[in-house]
Amino acid sequence: MDGSVIVAPAGSAISRHAEFPQPNRRQKAKALTRQKVVDAAKRLFATVGYKAATIRDIAADAGMSTGAVFNSFEDKDALYLAIHGHPALTPEQGLHLAAALRRAVEFMEGFEDDPDQIGLSDLLADCRAALPAKAG
Template sequence: MDGSTFAPGPASPIASAFALDEQPERRMNKREAAKALTRSKVRNAAEALFDTVGYDKATIRGIAAKAGMSTGAVFANFKDKLALYVDIKGHKPVTVEQGHELFHVMLDLIPELQDEIEQRQTGGNAETWAYLDSLLQRAGPVVEAIKATAPAEAKDV
């Protein structure tokens, strides 16, 4: 057998019109897969620590221990704790002072938001309720972040 029996023929104009331009995704070799797994473990451990003890109290040593890795493995994947935090959260950590300021800004906005919600509720259409639902879904993480950084006397507000 010369192989020509199974060789693809010239592409028809119809087949060419539906051909995908994307290249198939390249598979990682074992080394790349191991590095990606290590990076993922470090990120997951760091995220858990950042969420439970906060940025300031989380340490590279603690992150490495939680990930079951050495501190060298953390530094092989991330320049420092700040780079790791930014990679996970997408922004620099908020300082206590910034958190207090954000908290008070949000407190000032609450009456305005309540007025807007009340005005939209009177319309009662599906678009209004969809907007309110999306507003509440987006507000959840912001509220949690504010609570985490709020001054003790303001947490009961």
């Protein structure tokens, strides 16, 4: 060979197969199991909270064994990370985050009426929605 590359025509059966191999049945089943676990965990984290939700509860809600859950995720922390993109916060971290958001909101409110601050009102609304109501 002279080092040239042969390219199949775009859209041909050869190019589709070469570029995007289709998952086999086992891979599809594993992905479905993982999605069921994620869906169950989302429901439980939302209803009973992260701390109270157990792997056993998540497995039961998903209609599978705890082994199936552990086959997809190392532990509950990994499951939370997969769902939310960050580790679960401790109560102390949550308090610090809320305090930081409150300070950011107070700072941004000083610029709220400035027409040059494009997007500030949306950011403020998002921050306010994320914060619990102020106590007393």
